[in-house]
Amino acid sequence: DVKVTQSSRYLVKRTGEKVFLECVQDMDHENMFWYRQDPGLGLRLIYFSYDVKMKEKGDIPEGYSVSREKKERFSLILESASTNQTSMYLCASSPGTMETQYFGPGTRLLVL
Amino acid sequence: QKEVEQNSGPLSVPEGAIASLNCTYSDRGSQSFFWYRQYSGKSPELIMFIYSNGDKEDGRFTAQLNKASQYVSLLIRDSQPSDSATYLCAVGPGNNRLAFGKGNQVVVIP
Numbered sequence: 001d002v003k004v005t006q007s008s009r010y011l012v013k014r015t016g017e018k019v020f021l022e023c024v025q026d027m028d029h030e031n032m033f034w035y036r037q038d039p040g041l042g043l044r045l046i047y048f049s050y051d052v053k054m055k056e057k058g059d060i061p062e063g064y065s066v067s068r069e070k071k072e073r074f075s076l077i078l079e080s081a082s083t084n085q086t087s088m089y090l091c092a093s094s095p096g097t098m099e100t101q102y103f104g105p106g107t108r109l110l111v112l
Numbered sequence: 113q114k115e116v117e118q119n120s121g122p123l124s125v126p127e128g129a130i131a132s133l134n135c136t137y138s139d140r141g142s143q144s145f146f147w148y149r150q151y152s153g154k155s156p157e158l159i160m161f162i163y164s165n166g167d168k169e170d171g172r173f174t175a176q177l178n179k180a181s182q183y184v185s186l187l188i189r190d191s192q193p194s195d196s197a198t199y200l201c202a203v204g205p206g207n208n209r210l211a212f213g214k215g216n217q218v219v220v221i222p
Contacts (some may be wrong), residue, residue, distance in 0.1 A: 103155040
């Protein structure tokens with residue numbers, strides 16, 4: 001079974017803090033993704049990566065950065081957290097460009 | 113802009129009935145189509161994928177794809193209370209990413 005893990009299930013941070021969200025997959029997948037999910041807005045793609053050290057902006061990259069130093073690990077960084085970044089963050093991985101994405105359990109982030 | 117639309121509001125179905133969900137997409141070049149189920153507070157999990165026109169059945173679930181009309185549907189037969197969830201349609205346009213619809217909530221009434 002594909003396993004995608006995320007470093008935290010719940011996280012509370014203060015405005016202005018730097019926040020790191022980590023995602024690890026154990027299936028040697030090429031592609032990894034970071035989404036945020038908000039009520040009424042659905043899943044929105046923040047960044048994705050199709051290879052180590054490669055990244056591409058998604059639909060809402062502002063205020064975020066990413067790092068992929070190893071194939072199995074994809075990190076999302078909030079450089080200076082703001083209250084409008086309070087959300088559910090979901091990481092996903094897939095073996096190829098057109099193939100199924102497998103999601104991690106999600107991190108519910110609250111920025112105060 | 114590539115879009116995936118799931119326009120129906122919450123769907124309430126009696127236990128044992130068929131739930132029918134529809135999804136339309138705008139990119140005629142789309143090649144892969146997925147249905148995910150998401151329970152409240154949980155992450156999406158794959159139910160089915162379909163690549164070719166026609167029907168694909170897996171247990172109580174049937175996915176139907178019509179590329180000419182640009183829609184994909186999901187039928188849930190013999191609906192159970194455990195099917196109560198939000199169902200997300202996702203479409204692969206071929207640029208390394210999927211486009212997701214906003215989801216349809218299904219409530220199965222015992």
